[in-house]
Amino acid sequence: MSAEAALREAICGFAKSLFERGLTSGASGNISARLPDGGLLVTPTGSSFRDLDPARLSRFDAAGTLVEGDRPTKEMALHGAFYETRPGRTGAVVHLHSTHSVALSLLPETDPENALPPLTAYAVMKLGKVKLLPYFRPGDPAMGDAVRGLAGKRSAVLLANHGPVVAGKDLEAAVYAMEELEETARLALLLRGCNPRLLTGAQIADVVTTFDVEWKD
Template identity: 65%
Template sequence: MSDSKWREEICRYGRSLFERGLTPGSSGNISYRMDDGGWLVTPTNASMGFLDPARLSRLDSAGRLLSGDPPTKEIPLHSALYDSRTSARAIVHLHSTHAVAVSMLPEIDPRSVLPPMTPYGLMRAGQVALVPYHRPGDPAVADAIRGLAGRYSSVLLANHGPVVASTSLEGAVFATEELEETAKLYLLLRGLNPRYLTPAQVGDLVTTFGLEVPHPGHVHNASCVDGSCVGLARLATPASDD
């Protein structure tokens, strides 16, 4: 696909996310890694609902601006996720309401933010890690993401929002949407003792769809209070990017 087509695709997906209230105001950003190792990325202070393809930031492989408007201040987190997940071609970062809300709850296990609730939650977003709060644009967030060693395709920034990588732009968008819906379900069912997927059901998904689970068998809901988790650990690593 040509450079101009990718620009159009980024703007099309950005508008879709904006129109459904998943990225309000000028929040959120999208990047796509080109064949030459450089990126197309949404500009700083730009609304995802009103992106201009010609004004997207074009960066070289070292992150230097080649053309377009200045890029999003969140370049460090994009760079860190690309560096640690070399198969990634696209990254979506949103400030979606339910995912942000979940990131602020005291019981969240940073190794496994959400329990296995739906098949597509695991198949698209995989398991989600929580990264401690950093101010937007803080280079230290890159170290936190690199510290995950590429095990997660979906990361939730505390008090901030989700960051999702995939092998395709479409995959990153769909996974981000699925993460938001899973977070919404979690909040709706919180305190109601819902029936999550069983280890056997998760194991069937892993086998059937080839999901990446380095620690099979440790798949269930965990209850965490003040940082201490009891019960079985949840799925510890993300599903595949596809």
């Protein structure tokens, strides 16, 4: 099996797993992944993660031209901004409408600069600081501008009233980080009003240093 064929199968396999576990529903969510030749494979617009066809994924060449497959997700500007601002560090981007992450984006007390409270070391390790961006209409190119405005300092963002977006070094890393984001958002909601014991500044610094985590303001 070629590298491209394997990546097509992996995208569809991860997408189906995310759908079956309730992390996305209907025709929501989108995934992109970098090919060895510099092109991209992208999930098509209006498609469900439940039953993606590997042969129908949108295929872009290294110049960003659609050369094969169905029409891509309308969130291409969002995906493209991560590849543009984090070259060499972004091999895949995952965007979901997962329930707990969306709920966290609606709460007025959510910190725009660090949307996830430091509840576990793994959230810090896999995500760094998660920026809460304002609401944009789905498909609005301004989402890409907002990500570019972060100058590559964040690998994960939470779109207000919309959902999370995570960039990873490869498809597996992006999916795993997205799962960590949703699980941490769920914990944060479960613990609301309980005055949970957060990681201390020293504990966060230890994780950041030990695992070379991006933790920039």
